[in-house]
Amino acid sequence: xxxxxxxxxxxxxxLLILFPFVYMVLLSLASEWRFPDLLPSYFGLRNWLKIxxxxxxxxxxxxxxxxxxxxxxxxxxxSGFFISRSVSYHPKKRVLTLLTYFPYILAPVVFAxxxxxxxxxxxxxxxxxxxxxxxxxxxxxxxxxxFSSFWNQRTKNLEDLVATLGGNQLQTFxxxxxxxxxxxxxxxxxxxxxxxxxxxxxxxxxxxGKVQTLxxxxxxxxxxxxxxxxxxxxxxxxxxxxxxxxxxxRYVFNKLV
Numbered sequence: 001x002x003x004x005x006x007x008x009x010x011x012x013x014x015l016l017i018l019f020p021f022v023y024m025v026l027l028s029l030a031s032e033w034r035f036p037d038l039l040p041s042y043f044g045l046r047n048w049l050k051i052x053x054x055x056x057x058x059x060x061x062x063x064x065x066x067x068x069x070x071x072x073x074x075x076x077x078x079s080g081f082f083i084s085r086s087v088s089y090h091p092k093k094r095v096l097t098l099l100t101y102f103p104y105i106l107a108p109v110v111f112a113x114x115x116x117x118x119x120x121x122x123x124x125x126x127x128x129x130x131x132x133x134x135x136x137x138x139x140x141x142x143x144x145x146x147f148s149s150f151w152n153q154r155t156k157n158l159e160d161l162v163a164t165l166g167g168n169q170l171q172t173f174x175x176x177x178x179x180x181x182x183x184x185x186x187x188x189x190x191x192x193x194x195x196x197x198x199x200x201x202x203x204x205x206x207x208x209g210k211v212q213t214l215x216x217x218x219x220x221x222x223x224x225x226x227x228x229x230x231x232x233x234x235x236x237x238x239x240x241x242x243x244x245x246x247x248x249x250r251y252v253f254n255k256l257v
Contacts, residue, residue: 021238027231047232058217058229062236065197065213068128069240072135073193077185080143087144088151097148100141108138108201119206126208134206135199139192146188150181190244197240 027033028047033040087096103111112134116125124130155177162172178185200215207216214237221230 024231024234027227028235031228047228057212058214058233058236061212061214061217061233064128064211065215066240068132068135068211068213069193069196071132072139072196073189076136076139076143076192077189080140080188081147081181081185084144084147085151088148089156097145100144103138103141108199109205111138112202112205116205125206126210128207128211130206131203131211131213134202135196138199138202139195142195143188143192146191147181147184150184155180187248190248193244194241197237 029043029045030040031042031047087093087100090096106114115134115137119125119130119134124133158176158180159172162176167175198215200219203211203213204216204219207213209216212220214233217233218230218237221227221233
């Protein structure tokens with residue numbers, strides 16, 4: 001009888017994937033864990049309770065990150081959807097589409113350094129508004145590229161059909177295009193949210209340390225060798241993506257399938 005290794009291999013792969021996340025949660029609950037102690041001297045919610053205080057500012061950083069990412073994702077998704085239509089139907093579509101890849105030619109830190117002079121002159125340096133504008137400059141091209149496949153001949157025919165039946169431009173968008181593109185709009189929103197949520201290079205340069213998002217906090221704690229607060233901030237950092245992943249699977253993927 002042939003032995004089946006597949007269940008054991010799959011179990012090992014799942015354990016290897018889950019181990020970093022489980023260890024991170026355990027490390028956020030521990031303190032004073034020093035070699036050669038096998039277990040930490042304290043294990044509880046003390047680190048988590050401190051996020052409410054002013055010592056760490058993690059709760060404030062979490063709220064800033066959520067606000068920035070929601071703003072960037074909402075504006076990028078809606079503007080990308082509307083403007084991608086004009087780009088897709090433009091005679092020079094290939095040239096305009098090629099230009100949308102320009103922000104991704106440079107590394108985010110280099111791109112931010114190139115923009116820093118203009119942001120400084122406009123008063124957008126070192127504040128949340130500047131970070132939102134800077135992140136928009138990399139999420140908006142992504143939305144344009146993402147929605148380029150939506151504007152095809154079938155969509156054009158449906159638009160012409162609505163116009164033939166007497167519908168105006170506003171009715172075309174809200175009663176025909178938005179319902180059809182609902183799944184793509186949600187996916188683009190999730191993707192742009194994640195791009196903004198994990199962005200470090202642009203935020204660190206344009207924010208100059210004043211806009212301390214969770215991503216900035218994680219690197220600060222790691223540089224300070226504060227592994228417990230670093231693990232705690234990582235737990236907060238991965239919480240919204242996990243929620244979005246669940247919503248994406250629950251309400252988007254299942255309906256598309």
